[in-house]
Amino acid sequence: MDKTLVDSIYINNSGGKVLLDYFVNTVIKKGFSRRFYFLLDPRGEYTYLNAIDHRLGENSEKFRKNFYVENSNGFTKVFCFGNVPPPIKLNIEVITYFHNALLAKSIKGYPLKVKILKYLKRLYIKRRILNTDMFFVQSKSMKEMMHKSLSSEVIIDVYPFYNLPLNAKYTARSNKEFVYISNGNSHKNHVLLLDVWKTLHEKNIRPKLHLTITKEYPAILKKIEVLKNEGVNIENHGYTDVEELFKISSFLIYPSLIESFGLGLVEAVNAGLKIIASDLDYVREVVQPSLTFNPYDKYSILEAVKKVTNDEPIIESRILIKNRIDELINILIEQ
Numbered sequence: 001m002d003k004t005l006v007d008s009i010y011i012n013n014s015g016g017k018v019l020l021d022y023f024v025n026t027v028i029k030k031g032f033s034r035r036f037y038f039l040l041d042p043r044g045e046y047t048y049l050n051a052i053d054h055r056l057g058e059n060s061e062k063f064r065k066n067f068y069v070e071n072s073n074g075f076t077k078v079f080c081f082g083n084v085p086p087p088i089k090l091n092i093e094v095i096t097y098f099h100n101a102l103l104a105k106s107i108k109g110y111p112l113k114v115k116i117l118k119y120l121k122r123l124y125i126k127r128r129i130l131n132t133d134m135f136f137v138q139s140k141s142m143k144e145m146m147h148k149s150l151s152s153e154v155i156i157d158v159y160p161f162y163n164l165p166l167n168a169k170y171t172a173r174s175n176k177e178f179v180y181i182s183n184g185n186s187h188k189n190h191v192l193l194l195d196v197w198k199t200l201h202e203k204n205i206r207p208k209l210h211l212t213i214t215k216e217y218p219a220i221l222k223k224i225e226v227l228k229n230e231g232v233n234i235e236n237h238g239y240t241d242v243e244e245l246f247k248i249s250s251f252l253i254y255p256s257l258i259e260s261f262g263l264g265l266v267e268a269v270n271a272g273l274k275i276i277a278s279d280l281d282y283v284r285e286v287v288q289p290s291l292t293f294n295p296y297d298k299y300s301i302l303e304a305v306k307k308v309t310n311d312e313p314i315i316e317s318r319i320l321i322k323n324r325i326d327e328l329i330n331i332l333i334e335q
């Protein structure tokens with residue numbers, strides 16, 4: 001079987017699922033479907049199953065091990081899409097795509113149980129390093145984090161890819177509306193951002209903030225409702241059409257403390273928004289922001305927002321990262 005196995009057994013939602021869907025749809029569009037076999041997580045929703053060779057399997061290491069033992073001789077290459085190398089050593093080339101920054105670096109704000117779980121996953125991956133020939137990541141900062149947390153000897157190459165709508169820039173906006181497209185995980189820094197908006201309100205500075213927090217984060221939702229009842233200018237949309245929020249906003253504010261890539265930054269620039277973001281490497285790798293702040297300092301964020309609302313001049317934001325989806329696919333199908 002002249003096929004590359006794409007093992008995405010742990011990918012079923014969030015950013016990883018967005019990447020997987022884009023990867024599969026690009027493979028289909030380019031006419032390379034017959035060159036791949038996909039191992040898929042049954043928890044995910046897929047629109048392309050009729051167009052690809054695939055199997056839905058149990059998302060466990062036991063299932064993966066049995067599958068590799070029984071089927072690995074039928075493939076010419078393996079692409080592990082979900083951060084974790086194969087559970088056994090194979091006699092064919094293996095590439096592992098690592099795209100979860102929280103498995104490479106610990107971050108404050110998470111419950112002890114979550115920290116322990118992430119530590120154990122990182123330890124498991126570290127013990128399976130010899131089962132992959134190399135890792136691919138989305139950014140140089142991810143490469144540096146992996147070298148520090150896993151091994152300085154492991155081979156890591158940077159192959160970012162992302163999907164952007166064509167001609168997505170909208171009519172120039174003069175409003176002072178901000179949007180933060182993000183879930184409510186601790187490293188996304190919503191608690192501090194909400195505190196900033198409360199302080200702005202107390203200072204009679206009231207730009208609107210659009211958020212996308214879903215019911216999985218009840219503590220943040222409760223805090224948003226309390227602030228809204230106090231008159232703070234916040235609107236939470238939950239899970240919604242990102243493009244619609246881009247159309248009504250002028251600025252993307254992005255206080256996240258860690259990202260493996262920061263796709264939302266690229267999408268926002270593509271839509272014509274100016275980026276007000278954390279002064280961190282993951283931001284400057286993918287975009288040139290219009291303004292930065294210290295994401296650990298409430299008053300640094302506050303001053304950045306005040307500067308924008310006071311119409312002080314800031315530069316246009318622009319995309320710096322290159323989409324390497326075509327190169328990635330070529331590597332996976334070459335013999």
